Amino acid sequence: MRHIAYSEAGQAMPAQTVALENEAFEAIDGTKVYWLGNASILINSRGTILLIDPILDSFDMPLLIDMSVDSKTIPKVDALLISHIDNDHLSFETLENCKNVTKSYHAPAHVADVMIDQGFEAIEHAVGSSFTVGDIKITTTPTRHNWQNEMEKYKYREWKEEEYVGFWIETLDGTIWLPSDSQLLPEHLEMPQADMILFDFSDNDWHITYEGAIKEANTYPNSDLLCIHWGSIDAPTWNTFNGDPNDLVKDVINPNRVHALNVGEALDLVKK
Incomplete structure (x- = not known):
């Protein structure tokens, strides 16, 4: 796959970082989905800008990538989703x-409260609830990722399943589904077929596992898979972060729909 390189430790990584220019935030005719590294996503749907889980500063683990944009220079965000x-x-x-430059913040239970405490007026959304941002309809989807309950360090509270969500995003140009970090749930195999899945394939028990990722991918054989x-x-021994998109190409139906982008690169949303 042309956009994949390998670190000295053998970890798959994007070949380069592409600088995100201001035109990425301007009005366009369709919908483009940009990968900003790890799980950070920018969606430009006809000029409406969604920023999802953006980590652009001071990450507390060593990185294999450079950031494609300085967060201080982002010109507009219509909705920021966590x-x-x-x-x-x-x-x-x-x-x-x-x-x-951010017009609204959206997050699940507890997360919204923490954001409010930090000075960000987040709107809380229950699992299965919907809201709109311009012409875009967004519905939260269920996940199971409350791993903190297994760690003594985090047992100062109960971490509830509904404090973690995915997002089903309906645009004028098609549908995008972010299952988010999650164990594979039965509901994940009963969704409508999205035109694009923002696809976590981490072989980790609190993520989807590689076997689960293949099952999910092949349940929706025509969905574009943006990895x-x-x-x-930089964590070659940590399966949460070291998946290789080349493996997916061998195992999914219609392997040409697997997209491993460079950081800062976009994939066009296309109705299937």
Whole structure:
């Protein structure tokens, strides 16, 4: 796959970082989905800008990538979506740096409260609820990723399943589904077929597992698979971050729909 390189430790990583220019935020005729590294996503749907789980500053683990955009230079965000509280999905420094240009914040239970405490007026959304941003309809989808309950360090509270969500995004140009970090749930195999899946294929028990990822991918054999949660964090022995998109090509139906982008690169949303 042309956009994949390998680190000295053998970890799959994007070949390069492409600088994100201001035109990525301007009005366009269709919908483009940009991968900003790890699980960070920018969607431009006819000029409406969604920023999902942006980690653009001071990440607390060593990286394999450079950032494609300085968070202080982002010109507009119509809605900033946070799927859950993990530090590879929620950066308050990034949120602060683009606060003056962000119109709204959306997050699940508990996460919204934490964001409000930090000065960001987040709107809380229950699992299965819907909201609109311009012409876009967004519905939260169920996940299971409350791994903190297994760790003594985090047992100062109960981490509830509904504090972690995915997003089903309906645009004028098609549908995008972010299952988010999650164990594979029966509901994940009963969705309508999305035109694009923001695809975590981490072989980790609190993620989908590789076997689960193949099952999910082949349940929706025509969905474009934009690979996320890979090649960004220098962790060759940590299966949460070290998936290889070349493996997917061998195992999924219609392998030409597997897209491993460079950081800062976009994939056009196409109705199937």
